[in-house]
Amino acid sequence: MADRTTSSITIGADRSNIMAVIADFPSYPRWAGQVKSARILSTGEDGRPATVRFVLDAGVISDEYTLRYTWYGDESVDWHIAEAGKMVSGLTGSYRLADAGGGTEVTYELAVDLKVPMIGMIKRKAEKVIVDTALKGLKKRVETR
Numbered sequence: 432m433a434d435r436t437t438s439s440i441t442i443g444a445d446r447s448n449i450m451a452v453i454a455d456f457p458s459y460p461r462w463a464g465q466v467k468s469a470r471i472l473s474t475g476e477d478g479r480p481a482t483v484r485f486v487l488d489a490g491v492i493s494d495e496y497t498l499r500y501t502w503y504g505d506e507s508v509d510w511h512i513a514e515a516g517k518m519v520s521g522l523t524g525s526y527r528l529a530d531a532g533g534g535t536e537v538t539y540e541l542a543v544d545l546k547v548p549m550i551g552m553i554k555r556k557a558e559k560v561i562v563d564t565a566l567k568g569l570k571k572r573v574e575t576r
Contacts, residue, residue: 436558439538440566444573446505446528446535452573453508453526456483462568465489465561477502482513492543492557494518520546539566 442449452458456469467486475481479502486495494516501509509525521544529536539562 434555435540435542436555436562437538437540438559438562438566439536440570441531441534441536442570442573443534446530448576449528449535449537449569449573450502450505450508452569452576454479454502456480458572462572464564464568472497475500475502484514487519489557489561492518492545492561496522498522515546518545518547520544537566537569 452462456471459466459469465487467488468484469486470484471480472482472484473480480500482497482499484495484497487493496512496516496519497514498510499513503509505528507525507527509523511523512519512521515521522542524539524541527538527540529538541558541562543558543561
């Protein structure tokens with residue numbers, strides 16, 4: 432899983448407000464375009480989601496899978512595949528939040544491994560669509576709350 436797609440955006444809100452939106456998985460279909468549903472299966476001791484079942488439709492990548500989350504306060508969250516889907520065999524990512532003037536810089540990193548062979552360029556393009564759509568959707572969701 433060496434190839435990762437990374438992108439950043441600045442959001443006009445503090446880290447705690449942004450993390451609250453990131454942790455609100457049932458709302459993802461409203462702002463994360465490719466996520467059709469996200470169901471929290473378990474929560475951690477901190478009360479934040481620990482495992483979440485997703486239904487994703489990102490064009491060439493459509494699947495259902497479960498992710499396991501590790502939260503680091505309001506600074507970052509990492510995830511990895513807990514239960515692979517029919518197409519997605521591996522998925523790791525993170526949101527990293529850093530103060531940036533009057534807002535917060537959010538960096539999203541994502542790596543996807545698929546069970547089916549796919550040209551690297553097409554896979555990276557799908558990752559980029561997922562990352563860019565998620566960051567723009569997150570910004571809009573946070574700033575209009």
